Structures are given as C-alpha cells and as structure tokens.
Amino acid sequence: MAKSSKKAARRRSFNRISYKERVIIENRYCIDRKRISEIAKELGRPLSSIIREIRGKPRIGRGRYSADVAQAKAEKNRDNQGRKTKFDHEPLCLYVLKKLKLGWSPEQIAIRLPIEYPEDERMRISHEAVYQYVYDQIYREGNGQVKPGREDLRKYLARRHKRRQKKGFRKAQKAERDLSLPSIESRPREADERVVVGHWEGDTVVSKQSDHRIKSVNERVSGVVFFGKTPDGSAKECDKVTIARLIKTYRLNTERL
Template identity: 35%
Template structure:
C-alpha cells in the first residue's frame, strides 16, 4: 500500500527509470505520484558531488532527515527572529513579513521562510494556543488557531452518502402529486429549544414536530419516523432537507421507504415552501419563549381614517368629493 512518503521500492523504480531516460511525468504516472514529488526527490536526495541518484543511499538519507522534533529555522537564526519581531510590532501579518523578507533580503535565502513557519513559531504547539505576550501581535486578535483542512481531509457530516435534490423525481418539482415534503428546524433562544417543521409541497399542509429532547441526529431521526409513519402511505413519497447535521441519520430514515433529498449548500430557495412557512411561524414561536409554545397575539382593530365632510360645489349645485 502506498504511503505518504516514498518507500525504498519506489526509489529503486525512480533510479531505474531515470537511467532508462524516462521523463519525470512518466515516472510519476507509473508510481501514481505527483510530478513535483519525483522532482523534489531527485533534487534533495541525489549525490551531492556526482549528482547521481542512488536509491538505497537516498532512502537512508530521507529516513535520517525525517525524525521530529527539529530546531526551527526562526529560533536558530537570531537575525531572522529580530526581523520577524519588528514586523509584528508594526502590526504586519505573517504573509506581509514573508514578502518583505524576500524583497529586502533577496540575496540571503537563509532569511526566507514561509508564513506557516512564523505561525508555528508563535503558537504553542502542545495546546494550539497563542502565548499571552504575543496575543496582540496578530491583527486578527485570535488567541486560538483555526485549522484549515483540505476538503478531502474533512470529516464527512453524513455517515451515509447524500442523495442530492437534482435526483428528486419530476412529480415533486411540479407539485402535481401530494406526498412530497420539505423539512427544517426552528431553533429557539440560545439554542435551548427546537421544533421541526414539515410542509407538504402540493397542499402546503404543515406538520409541527415536537423535539423536547434536543436536536441530535438520533432524536430527529426517531421523531421524524414516528411523525411520518402516522401519515397515509400515498402521502409519504419523499422528504427534502438542507445539509444540516441533524439529518446525519438519514440512512435509517430512508430505510422506512421515504427517500431523503438534500439541497445544495446555501440554497434556501430549493425549499421555498418550508422557508416561507418558517418565516410565518416565527411570529407564533418567538425566540424568547424557551418552550416554543404558541403565543397569543393581540389583534388591533385598524382605525379607519376620518371622513371629511363633502364640499359644496357652487357651480354644479351638489356635493363633490374632497380633493385627494
């Protein structure tokens, strides 16, 4: 199984194919690696004198260079550390400091660092927290660092793959057949209370789902199953929801025979019936009410505007309307 780093067998293949005159792109395609990986391997681990690439020596050299922790570039260079400290006092961002170093010290590569190197020098790696004396050094004022992971490294929100709204049947789009529902949650004050709403697309019929025990995926799944099971079978055709984490258990809900279709991110118009209904329900379920119970509304009688007496038109001899 291919790992993150090149192994000894891959380095042997690189050496053999390199002697055969293969290009970097061809070697990368054979190994399933990126071209820059092969180029960096030949540049970093080739023999320093002859320039030949010896796979066993290269593998030993890479293994010796891998152990951590190592002395960082900034702590080992007092001059570089002073320049970075001066930049932070001027409220420069690490990116600005890096660009200034490359511009002012273009002939001194030992002073060239990446902005990630500066961040790692500032933050305490054990806790991921900024030192107190450096808390005001960054313009963001953020004492805790937020990791920016790649999309493929993020933990998927749904345990079961989502079926997107583009695969929903056409009969749900044209609202010709009842039984296709749109759902969402109304969150109370301080997120301490929740109520679910289900709106039927064809008739706009509304079902309120009581959630007194929170809005976790298991609770929402079981409550929706109980609510939808009480409906006739011909009114249980599909359910459309957003990509909220409360629907992480949609796989078990779909097992009841009701497919769940998920909207695209940041696309509330794909659940227009439910969004409009929730806007109306907000006045009956105000955020300040912890239990989200309907509140009585005081209806004010609309005052009719005072009527002006008709004016007498001398020429026509009969009352006329007052000028608007």
C-alpha cells in the first residue's frame, strides 16, 4: 500500500518542463558542460525526463540543444494533443450523412470522396472514422441511449449492429462458420467450371425497411433461380425455404413425367 500511494503521489505531482527550466538546461548543458545527472538534480527532475528533453543533442555546433526550439516544439505538440475529428469540417459532415442515408457504406464513401473532390484535401476520411462517428452518437459505444442533440445513424449501416464489434470479431465468426459450413474455396472443380448440372449457389437479399429476407438459390449451369421469403436471415430458416422450393419443383416435374 505504501509503494502504491507513493507512485500515485508521484503521478499527481507531475508537471511539464517549463521554459525557465529549459533555459537552465541549455546553460548547464551547452555552456557549463555539466553532466545530465547534475542538471536533473539541480532541477529536481528525474534523470529520464532530462534525457528525453535533450534527446542526445550535441552541446555545440549544428543541432545543439536550444531552449527556444524545444519550447516551440513542446507548444506545438500541446496544441495537437487530444482527439481530433474531421467531422468539424461541415461540408464533409453533410456529405457523409447524406450518403449514409442514401444507403452508401462507409467504405463507398471513403473511396468516392477523392473522386468527387480531387483538389480538396479536407474532403477526405477513412471508413473506420465513419464507423467511429456513427457509434459515437450513442453512449457506451452503442450500448446506451442516443446522446442529446445527436442522431442514431446505426440504422443506415448495412448490418445495423447496435454496438460496434471488436476488431477481429468477424474473422473469428468466419473461422467458426467454416467449421460448420462448407467453404466456397473447397467446392469441387466441376462446380467452378460449370460443366455438371446440380451445383447450387445461394444468396440472401436484405431490406432496410423489413427484417424479412429473400432467399435465392441459383443452379450454376442452367441458370435456374428459385426465390423464397424468410422471416430472418438465419441458416435454419434459409435452409427451410430452399428445401421447400426444391421439393415443390421436384414434385411438379415428376408429375409431368
């Protein structure tokens, strides 16, 4: 407990090196040629702080330590601190909101901006920044309520997740799915070359206005397509629709034979 309280007190008492201290460092280091440990002791600073401040600069000649240069750099770094957002640029913010509500994905927005605004460097944003902005409108990264004066933009995303999934989560999902479902990479050669009838390919059509999905099943050689409506996109419901359509088609054809 005593050690932890000392560490906490040391963290609370931390303050940045001032311009006055930098002048002293320059005089002692460059003119008086004192050792760094002596300078640290005189200023009452940790040795590591003075080492970081000097950063191996020479005592004389080009590139030597300068209090004025060090202070200007420190002030610049201080101004650049904190979380920055490109959405402070109103035209960019309006563009992103408009395209999201039209159904564009963050990836499409990021790709399209340099094409539509080739000369305006402020009209640039990454898809990751768009996702962060969408979930930043909600407390607790999507787990809470909409912040006052903000808009819930999650409904405009294709997957419409309530909360942001952690990095690597979808890769883990894919690995788990590959264990239970056959991968498209492992399908037989005759299916890829479309020389044998009987290989089917499925897909699901999603709507933003409804939770219902349209399940499509396409025979790769003949081009025959079956459609069916499912209450959701689960594998169980999609399989049920696919089997029902195939059985119905089989019965109709056998009756004609």
